Amino acid sequence: MARTPSNMLPLGTKAPDFILPDTVSGNMISLSEVKGNIGMVVMFICNHCPFVKHVNTQMVSLARDYTKKGVGFVAISSNDVLNYPDDTPELMKKNAEEQGFVFPYLYDETQEVAKSYEAACTPDFYIFNKNLELVYRGQLDDSRPGNGIPLTGKDMRDALDALINGRPVPAIQKPSIGCNIKWK
Structure with missing residues (x-):
């Protein structure tokens, strides 16, 4: 398993716009359509990565808990599907349905x-x-496949709670660790 850290985009960076196909509905979805009243979470994931498989349930739990509080959620897969066929749009749809992505x-x-x-x-x-404006980037929590630390989503939950309650988001932010994006 490759262990690649986040690049840690500078805080305050404006969310880059996008319009991409949703593999479940087949509709084109834009940034403005997934933005919540309070904020939004953008997650770069894929189907095959063990680090993503490890956090799928917590990503769904976070979205269920915070969507009703005004936070929008979206997941994006950018992997090269020619060399990583487990990440094709057809299998993305299947994975989203199996995992109960909301x-x-x-x-x-x-x-x-x-x-x-x-x-x-x-x-x-x-x-x-x-x-x-970017207020948090980094890990879900300290749990990783095989490290024995419970999966709680603590780091992201703390950041989202601060955002919702008008408090400063915690300044200490640890990079996420996972498989590298499979570039073409």
Whole structure:
């Protein structure tokens, strides 16, 4: 398993715009359509990565808990599907349905969206405020496959709670660790 850290995009960066196909609905989805009243979470994930498989249940739990509080959620896969056929749009749809994703799962075929966010790994998480300014980037929590630490989503939950309650998001932010994005 490759262990690639997040690039840690500078805080305050504006969320790059996108319009991508949702593998579940077949609709084109834009940034403005997934933005919540309070903020939004952008997650770069894929189907095959063990780090993503490890956090799938917590990503769904986070979305269920925070969507009703005004936070939008979206997942994007940017992997090269020619060399990583487990990440094709058809299998993305199947994975989203099996995992019970309650957020769009978009396919970034050109990889331009991943590049604009400076995404490096799967999973790679970004939280933006209502003005689409980056307030958090990094890990879900300290849990990794095989390290024995319980999966709680603590780091992202702390950041989202601060955002919702108008408090500063914690300044200490650890990079996510995962498989590198499979570039073409």
